Amino acid sequence: MPVFLDSAAPDFETAFASLLGAKREDAPDVDDTVAAIIADVRARGDAAVIELTARFDGLDLTADRLAFSAGDIARAVDDVSDEDRAALELAAARIRAYHKRQMPADESWTDDTGAMLGWRWTPVSAAGLYVPGGLASYPSSVLMNAIPAKVAGVGRLAIAVPTPRGEVNPLVLLAARLAGVDEIYRIGGAQAIAALAYGTATIAPVDKITGPGNAYVAAAKRRVFGKVGIDMIAGPSEILVIADADNDPDWIALDLLSQAEHDESAQSILISDDAGFGRAVARAVDARLETLDRAAIAGASWRDFGAIVTVRDLDEAARLSNRIAPEHLELCVADPETLAGKCTHAGAIFLGQWTPEAIGDYVGGPNHVLPTARSARFSSGLSVMDFLKRTTLARMTPQALRAIGPAAERLARSESLMAHGQSVTARLDKLNG
Amino acid sequence: MPVFLDSAAPDFETAFASLLGAKREDAPDVDDTVAAIIADVRARGDAAVIELTARFDGLDLTADRLAFSAGDIARAVDDVSDEDRAALELAAARIRAYHKRQMPADESWTDDTGAMLGWRWTPVSAAGLYVPGGLASYPSSVLMNAIPAKVAGVGRLAIAVPTPRGEVNPLVLLAARLAGVDEIYRIGGAQAIAALAYGTATIAPVDKITGPGNAYVAAAKRRVFGKVGIDMIAGPSEILVIADADNDPDWIALDLLSQAEHDESAQSILISDDAGFGRAVARAVDARLETLDRAAIAGASWRDFGAIVTVRDLDEAARLSNRIAPEHLELCVADPETLAGKCTHAGAIFLGQWTPEAIGDYVGGPNHVLPTARSARFSSGLSVMDFLKRTTLARMTPQALRAIGPAAERLARSESLMAHGQSVTARLDKLNG
Structure with missing residues (x-):
């Protein structure tokens, strides 16, 4: 059984913090x-x-x-x-x-x-x-x-x-x-x-x-x-689905399972503003689980790390999503663009019910190498930028050196770096002399 | 005394490799x-x-x-x-x-x-x-x-x-x-x-x-x-100056010393197509060294890690520069833009004799936090990108899912990931049925 949380419950903050802090990978010290x-x-x-x-x-x-x-x-x-x-x-x-x-x-x-x-x-x-x-x-x-x-x-x-x-x-x-x-x-x-x-x-x-x-x-x-x-130190995969009641529970169940079947340490979380829909998805997961080749892996992941969270409204869903900073975020709601604008920490966002996360794994076009374990707070998925580096360029003219050189000389002196300052003043002396 | 190398000498490759491989920092195992x-x-x-x-x-x-x-x-x-x-x-x-x-x-x-x-x-x-x-x-x-x-x-x-x-x-x-x-x-x-x-x-x-x-x-x-x-694991600072004979040896000496005065482990290298100019710079360094507040630090860096390399032409200088992948690269030559185009690995390039590296440390505008220890081969200086992250976005329509969903399903099957495939086919079934 996954954990069921309700944001209106008095112990919610404790339970959610424990979900966030769960150590999913028993990384051996190698x-x-x-x-x-x-x-x-x-x-x-x-x-x-x-x-x-x-x-x-x-x-x-x-x-x-x-x-x-x-x-x-x-x-x-x-x-x-x-x-x-x-x-x-x-x-x-x-x-x-x-x-x-x-x-x-x-x-x-x-x-x-x-x-x-x-x-x-x-x-x-x-x-x-x-x-x-x-x-x-x-x-x-x-x-x-x-x-x-x-x-x-x-x-x-x-x-x-x-x-x-x-x-x-x-x-x-x-x-x-x-x-x-x-x-x-x-x-x-x-x-x-x-x-x-x-x-x-x-x-x-x-x-x-x-x-x-x-x-x-x-x-x-x-x-x-x-x-x-x-590129990054990757951990086990995660998905967060935010879905309203206007979805087919079976589709959402499959989206959750498509993360769970990767690894026993994977994590699948559903946030919904409808508790009944959450329960329907849980039943659909159980039904689909039995049919999977990787039922043992997906079942362990869902049992140990799965979660279904009921919230008051979608704004609250976005706030919780930002604390999770999920690798994959699926927004199955009526206006996914508006909700996406409120979800500031996520590796990849899949908008609307016709965009199962699996599309992104293969043929969507965006990269599927994405930040895990809350690292979407500070890092991005793989891109061409990972294979490029930037060289900065600067070329002073005599006039430009006259304009900004004295400030450089002053700061060099404040940092007790004489040769820095003299490399500027030797040139300024030539210009002025 | 810094090391003097000549690219025409029979032992040059050995000597240059030893310069590249010199362990400059005796990093304690902490x-x-x-x-x-x-x-x-x-x-x-x-x-x-x-x-x-x-x-x-x-x-x-x-x-x-x-x-x-x-x-x-x-x-x-x-x-x-x-x-x-x-x-x-x-x-x-x-x-x-x-x-x-x-x-x-x-x-x-x-x-x-x-x-x-x-x-x-x-x-x-x-x-x-x-x-x-x-x-x-x-x-x-x-x-x-x-x-x-x-x-x-x-x-x-x-x-x-x-x-x-x-x-x-x-x-x-x-x-x-x-x-x-x-x-x-x-x-x-x-x-x-x-x-x-x-x-x-x-x-x-x-x-x-x-x-x-x-x-x-x-x-x-x-x-x-x-x-x-x-951001990065920074090591001691480096500068490489490529200069032809049409420069004031004193300016180049100060540019080399403005790196050497940072740290005894800093490294300053001059590459010139004129051996006589290289010797003149070495004399100018000795003369300026005596006047510096940080003469002991700059002197140790120059003595232990400084180098003056004579090359046949500027193309050879660019090739050696790319093997060094310097943090700072100063190009004091008649056509610095053309030479810069051949220098593909460098943190920052300073073009022309009116652009001492110290300008970049303070007031030029580009960042002075730059890749050291040959890491300009694969990384860049600090920038706004270090404080941003990218979220990829995808939204399928039913029509788009029809077009590319079957390929995703096929690849999911080839990777034995059933739920991935079913999350697509469940939606396609709805469209087709």
Whole structure:
């Protein structure tokens, strides 16, 4: 049973705070293990990666088989059905179109002193994309990571995907090909992150690493942060649906379950201004649960972390949503645009009852790599910006330096930085002398 | 003596690689200490912060004196000279004008299926700015952190600045006032980062923490990353000057020294296509060094990490610059714009001989918080974007869902995510039935 809350109840604040604070992931402390793995890969390169892959993935590799060959990829891709291929191609085209619009513009202007100011965007040279293996090996995630990088203009993309006992999802390889990536390594875990960050004889180092992963991958990304850029430390997925009574409970139940079926630690929350509708959704969840292949996972998530909250009105729903700062926010109400304007912290918003969250996972166009665990308070989903960096530009003229140089000299002196000040005054002396 | 390199020498590649790889900061491993401090502040709040401030800063506080009072601030600000105030005001106005231009636009459009797509930017609700105490307590850094946050629309800004034995730079408080920040705490180190991230009875938690700091602050920021957002892990400062022989060696020497005087671990590098000019700059550095208040610091930096590199031509200079990925890049050449176009990895570029880097530290307008230690390969200087986050938006119509829903259903099935697929097909069934 999920928890039922009512914002009019006297103990609501306590119960809601406890929902917000629930520790959903029993993250093991793997930091020491990960530190040792990274040190090993830095010291021994390919040999360490090969040993660790044998130990953790049960797969024997040699240096020349770390990467999939063109033949490996072609054979796997040939196995994909035409229908699956067409669906992936539609998704890739829509994701590409959306992300192309994100490309920021360079700017430059001349101010009233005659100084030229501005900035310029350039892509990172090389990026590594981590793709989890096993159950969570999603071809859609390959598209969501690789396409923004390609749109940004990243020159080299390398994918790391563990293949436990040699198993790989051929759709993952096809997604890589559709995104234009042909450098794909059969490695995973902290050893893959270390190899991408520091390089080995076979794997050239990258500048940025993105993509989800387990606790080892997350700890490794945190450790290599600074040596390379990373996207975020992702936690288990969440959805918040705000729905009024004018919805089909079954649709809302499926939307909640489509988050719950990801992971036992996923969280699905419904907020409604109608208690009876909330109960109807709960019954619909129970009915649908029995039919799912992943009933055990979805059931555990719904039982342990699911919640149905009744509120007085939609303004209150928006206020609670902002405290949750959900990764996915679905607004199934009569006027979703107005409600969206009040929901200021969310990774992605799905407006109206014809926009199930699953559309955003695959073919909507926006990215499905989104901030979890309340981090939508301060961070954004993956975008082309993650693969670009900005260089600021400034060019003074003699006239501009005359206008603003003395203030710089004064501030440098106040900070006891003499050479800073003299670098300005030496030039001003020349102008004045 | 700095190192002299010549790109035509047979051992150049080895020497340049060694320059790139030089470990400049002997960062102590303070991670365990920092973990204990954070745990203590989480457990005991204000009491822990007060004890740690007494221990590390020699300052006895009470909970009601953690923050500067309005009277404290007014008294300190009154001590500032009119000239210093005017210089800070000029800097604040120029920084504000530059950063206002960075504000990104919201977008929304309707695609050919009838789906509405887009995104929206919103500010973080609360940000904490760390300002180092002592020697490195720079009022300019207050402006560079606080103004982008204010321009982004951050509702609440809190500054933490340690005041060893009670000492504070009044210009720091004035800079805070000019930037519109009046919540200022007399605390520093890992305890300040922990208090900002987790909150105490007196200090409300924030969503994002920015600002430079020592090894303890850096380790604490790395640890709280995820609970809150952080800007970057900053290392010691660097400058690369590319200059041809048509420059005054004294100006270039001062530009190199204005980086060296920051820190013994700072690094100043000159690349020139004229070996004689390089030697002239080296002599000018020696002459200027003797006159600096911070001669010991600047001298150690120049001796240990300074370098003068002779190259065959400016294209080679650009290639080496891209391997260095400098925080600050000064281009003192006849056509700096063309050279800048070839320098793809740099935090900030200063074009032409009338643009000493120090202008960018104070009054140019661009931010002076910039990526160090080669991280300009993948990251950018501080900007309004650090205080904003993007929410993606999608609204399907029945027609749009008909057009793209089947592909989503197909991909959901390929990933064994039944509820995802059913959330789409339940809606399509309604449309079709």
